[in-house]
Structure formats: structure tokens, C-alpha cells
Amino acid sequence: MHLKKLLTLWVIKMDKKIFDIYDEHFPGEENVPDKFAGPVEDQEKLDDLRKSADVLKSLSSVSIDEKYFTNILPRFRENLEKKQRSFFYKKLIYSSSIAFSTLLLLVFSFQFMKTNFQSKVTQQNETMETVLPTASQDIYIASADQFSDSIVNNSAVKQEIDKTLNQSLSAASNSNDYILIKNTMDYNNVLSQLDDDELEKVYAQLQQTKIL
């Protein structure tokens, strides 16, 4: 068993050596190289190897339809054109879808902004409506208060008011109405100066006069 294994290894090693010789002079070498000076058995092995290689190569040498090779390029150009066209369409679809979605986005955002703006304006108007009158009232009251305060606190105005009031009072004290009031104060004297007929007349008139 051990001997058989050794023999197999030797055969493989030899084959590798012969193969290396074949491979070194591959391709084109017709004759066995001079440096190969091995036993006849090895020479035969190399010949067999060469034959096998030739058979293998001969399997590949077949007559073919040459039209195929002349048609490769036109078909390639056709495919290329198709590919470029489909690429163009893909690009077109892609860019138009991008443009469409951008447009859609813009429309939506515009619509949203518009709605938002309108609601804001409405809200603002409502706020203005509620806030502005109160504010104006407050401002008005505040300014009126300020004005009255300024008047009250102003010494010149105070003096003027006092002066006007005094003048009015003094004017009133000198007027006839006031005399009338004075006269009423001497009313008993007037009555004492009247005779009886006159008193009766006054009395009768007073009776005729409707009070209230």
C-alpha cells in the first residue's frame, strides 16, 4: 500500500515535470526541446500530453456563420441607442416627476400660506376689533384724566378760575335780581306801606294765581 502511494506520487511528480516542459514551450514549439533528455517513457508521456492538447484545441476550431460577427456592431449600436433613449425617457420622467412634485409642493405651500395668512388676518382683525376700542377708550380716559389733573394742578388756571368766580359773584351781587332778593327781605315793610284796598287786590290776585 505504502509502495503504491509512493509510486503514484512519483507518477504525478513526473507528470508535473513533463507538463512543465510542455507548458514552458507552449505555444508554438513543434519539437520536443533538446534540454529534455529523459527516459523514453517520459518522452511518450509528453507526446500524449501534446496530442491531448491538440485534440482539445481542435474541438474549438469550428466553422461559424461569419454574419454573426459582422452584425455584432450594428446590433450594439442599436442597443446603445435604445439604452440612451430609455435613459433619456427615464431622465425625462424623473425630472418631470421632480418638477411636478416641486410644483405640487409649491402649490400646497402657497395654499397653506394663503390660508394661514387669511386666518391670521381674520384673527388679527378680530383682535383689533376687541382690543382697539378698549385701547382707545383707555387712551381717551387716560388723556382726559391727565388733562383734568393738569388743569387742577395748574396754579395759573386755579387763579383764573378763582378770579372768574369772584368776578361772577361780585357781578351777581350788583345785579337787579339780587336787589329783588334784597327787596323780598323788606317785604313786610312793603306790605305795611300798602292800604287795605291794595292789600285786598294783592290778596285777590294771589288767590287767582295758580302756583304749581
Added chain:
Amino acid sequence: MPEENPDYDLVRRFLNGDESSFNQLARKYQAKIYWHARRMTGNHLDADEIVQEVLLVLFEKLKNFNFQSSLFTWIYRITITRSINYIKRQKLRRFVSFDEEENRGLSTDDDIVKNIEDKEKLKKLDSVLQILPEKQREIFLLRHFDELSYEEIAQITGKSVGGLKANYFHAFEKVVNLMGNKNG
């Protein structure tokens, strides 16, 4: 003065607005892109879809090309990434919708290989390649069919040369054994 990569000039012209330069680039690499994708996926329809996808990526990303690496490694990197992503997507789709049979039926009808014998050959190749894990299949294809150097494959895949050599050896061994079994 180092000789400038002729692809660079086409790229510059395309970047300056010359659309015909892109057509030239596409014509130059379309077969390589197709066959790599076809061997990766194992059917024509999937490969065709990958070709269209790769050309579209080229058209759109060529402005990011830094002129540091060669254009073909850059194109291979895109093709490999797209192929592996496509395979993962298909696996997931088949897992979800259980439409594996339906998909395979469509691919045989619209195949660019019309000869029955050639169809059989490709079917055999696909059946072998599809056994390999995706990453290993990718390295195997780049090395065996596209005949790129390990340095170039390392540039494309971002893996070490040692790792790539080991991967290629294992893939090769697997493929040869599978073919032997199928023939035997």
C-alpha cells in the same frame, strides 16, 4: 522612444469624439470576447449577451482607461468579470425558475455553428469545460485557448504566476482525464 501601443491611438481618437475608432476596436476584439464568453458559458446566447454587455462597458468606461496597461488585458478583465457575473446570475435564475432545459433549447437553435459535426465538437468541449470550477476554467481558457503568457494572465486576474501555473496544471490534468474517460 518606446513604441506606443496602437490601441492607445484608437482609444484617444475615440475619446476625442471619433466614433469609428470604437468600431475598429470592437471589430478587433469581438471574436476574442465572444469565444472566451462562449467557452465560459458553454452556449451561444449567453456568450452573445456577454459580448453586447462588454462592448457597452467598453463604450461607457473607455474614458476611465489609464493607458498604463495594454487595452487587451483591460478588455479581458471586463470579459472575465462579466462572464463570471453572468454565470452566477444564470445559476441563480435557473435555481429560482427551474428553466435550465428551456434555456439550453434556445441556445442550440440560434447557434452560429451550423455544421452538425462542429456542433458535436463544441458540445464535447463544453461538456468538458463546464466540469471545471469557474475560476479554474477562466485560467485554463486564457492559457490554453487564448494563449496568453502567465504574466498577462496575472495582470488580468490579479493572481500570482505560481498560483496560475498550479491552477492550469490541475485544470489541464482534469480536462485530459475527462476527455480520456469520454473517449474511452
